[in-house]
Amino acid sequence: MVVFNMRIALAQFNPVVGDIAGNTRKILDLAQAAIAQGADVLVTPELALTGYSPEDLLLRDSFYQACSAAMDQLLELDGITLVIGHPVKLGHERFNAATVLRDGNRLGQYHKMLLPNNEVFDECRYFTPGATPLVFQQGEHKVGVLICEDVWSVDPAAEAADAGADVVVVLNASPFHRNKIETRHEVLRYRSEETGLPFAYVNLVGGQDELVFDGASFAVNKAGEVVAQAAAYDDELLLVDFAAGDLQAAPAKAALPDPLESVYRALVVGVRDYINKNGFPGVLLGLSGGIDSALTLAIAVDALGADKVHAVMMPSRYTADISVIDSRDMIGRVGVKYDEIEIWPMYESFMNALAANFNGLAEDTTEENLQARIRGTLLMALSNKTGKLVLTTGNKSEMTTGYCTLYGDMAGGFAVLKDVAKTLVFALCRWRNTQGEIIPERIITRPPSAELRPDQKDQDSLPPYDVLDAIMARYVEENLSAEQIIADGFAEADVRKVVRLLKINEYKRRQAPVGPRVTQRGFGKDWRYPITNKFS
Known part of the structure; x- marks a missing residue:
């Protein structure tokens, strides 16, 4: 029988940014569950107390006062060592911190050394880098602490080793992009090989605006082998045991999703948490009979349930009969509320009102965009009346080229496919149908078309x-x-x-709704180009 010298619980959970009281309750509940399972140490993700990232909330003194009160509440818990991720303000400096609490005592506080300032990260705006390693005593063992970016470089881990750590816990708010889980495993393997230490890595889970945190917390032993693995995209309390000088293999490791499933689940989590955390009663979307709106509908139903989704078909004289037929077919499969609103009478009213101004001018994309803007107006009116949020259906390929209409198909509150290329849209539809065929095959195989003029195909323009x-x-x-x-x-x-x-088309992207990021660079926080720009 193996005697476990120290049991570490990794608290993979879904905080809400700014809900310090609610996040504190979650941490306390997880701590009680960890105690019940014999854990000696509970480790939360990075900035677990506040959620990641609080952005300019970090510039408010009242925010730190609320964090301090929450830490006092956590300090009252007995029976387990807590390693809590939170922001702290000391004098005029702010730090991304991890504080170690035990039975009413503060055993130490670590300040993140390496502050990322690339991709979606902007930590240099808010924090001062730390300069000192932290190793705390837990029974007979010494536990080092790192925060996220610190483990992506050699020095902080080496300093923890030099300070006498037997094992290192790593608090993370590491957002998803494609192949990120495999990259994390590789990085921790390097750190283990360099230091000769085992590492326990805990990550956030859940959606926060454009970021999706995929969880997938894990532990590696001294040889860099993954010995414990939490599920991706779900809350989990992952237990890992330190004995005989190393982290021991867990009885079972969660299976990780394949690449397409991982992207699809990230999109589902992004929609679910954006809608639920912001208190919307449901969503609306325009259904066209095309592949983008079909995928958006599938994701919305999987995220929220059919009862919270309302699809609206808005045909014109250019809408093919099969587009309406295929839309009705998909509605029958997913069972959401569905309406059809014919837009051509409205279009003719607009054109009559503009006839004198358009006299002598040839038709061009103006007439096409007008149709899209009528549809956008109808969806926004339904949104105002019902409180449901409009999901836009455009993809990353369209956002790149401007093949979308400002105040038309771009009108809405959350852009589900904003970071999903068209080729990936096709792949995701096919993957989703392997889980239950809800997208009619003809929607996937038809040549894409905006259906805003006769016989229009996307590849006419792109x-x-x-x-x-x-x-x-x-x-x-x-x-x-x-x-x-x-x-x-x-x-x-x-x-x-x-x-x-x-x-x-930079001006369009600057006005686009937020949407979940699934690649290493999306059109959000990590894309900052000037609109007025003569560089070529």
Whole structure:
């Protein structure tokens, strides 16, 4: 029989930013559950007390006063050592901190050393970096503490080892993007190989505006092998035992989702938490018979349940009969509230009102955009009347090229596919149908069309989506230049067109709704380009 010298509980949970009282209650409940399971130490994620990221709430003194009161409340808990992630203000400096509490005593406080200031992170705006390692005594063992970015570099872990740590706990608010879980495993393996120490890594779970935290907390032994693994996207109290100088293998490890499932679940969590944490009674979306709105509908139903979703089909004279048929087919499969509103009479009223102003001018995209804006107006009216939030249905390929209408199909409160390329939209639809076929096959196989003019196809205006998305990934996500992309073998005309469209449509993206980030660079916090910009 193995005697466990120290049991560590990793508290993977879903906080709400700013709900300090509610987050404190969750931590106390998790601590009681950990005590009941024989844990000696409970470790929360980074900034668990406040949620990540509080952004400019961190500039308010009253915010720190509320955090201090919550820490006093946690200090009253007996029977377990708590390692709590929270912000702290000391004099004129603010720190991203982890405080160790035990039976009414503060055993130490660690300040995050490495403050990320790239991608979606802006910690240098708020925090001063720490400079001192923290190792605390737990029984016979010494436990080192790191926070998130600290473990992505050699020095903080080495300093914990030099300070005598036997094991290191790492508090994290590490947002999801594709392949992130595998990258975390690799980084912790490097740290174990370099220091000869085991690491227990706890991560947040849940959606916060554009960020989705996927959880997937884990532990690695001295050899860098994953010995304990929590589920992705769900709350979990992961127990890991330290004995014989190393973290021991858990009886069972959670299975991690495959790459497509992981993206799909991230989108579901992003929608669910944005709607529920902000108190909306449900969602509305425009259903077109196309693949983007079909995927958005599937995600909304999986996130919220059919009873909270309302789909509206708004056909015009250019809407194909099969678009209406396929939309009705999908509605029958998912069982949401559904309405059809014909927009052509409204369109004709607008055109009659504008006839004198348009006299002598040829038709162009103005007439197409007017149809989209009528649809946007109808959805926003229904939103105002019911309180339900409008989900927009445009994808990242369209956001890149401006193939979307400001105040039309961009009108809404949450852009579900904002960071999902068109080719990924197809892949996600096919994956979702393997879990139960709710998206009619013809919606997936039909050539994409905005259906705003006769016989319109997306590829009339854009390069093929496999080409467009490959160029977009290189330019937007990998930061390659046009010349580098051309050197990779892409046609110069296609590359120049995509880059030009990206540049001239920055003003649209600046006005787009927030949406969940699933790549390493989305059109949100990590995309900050000037609208007025002559650099080429």
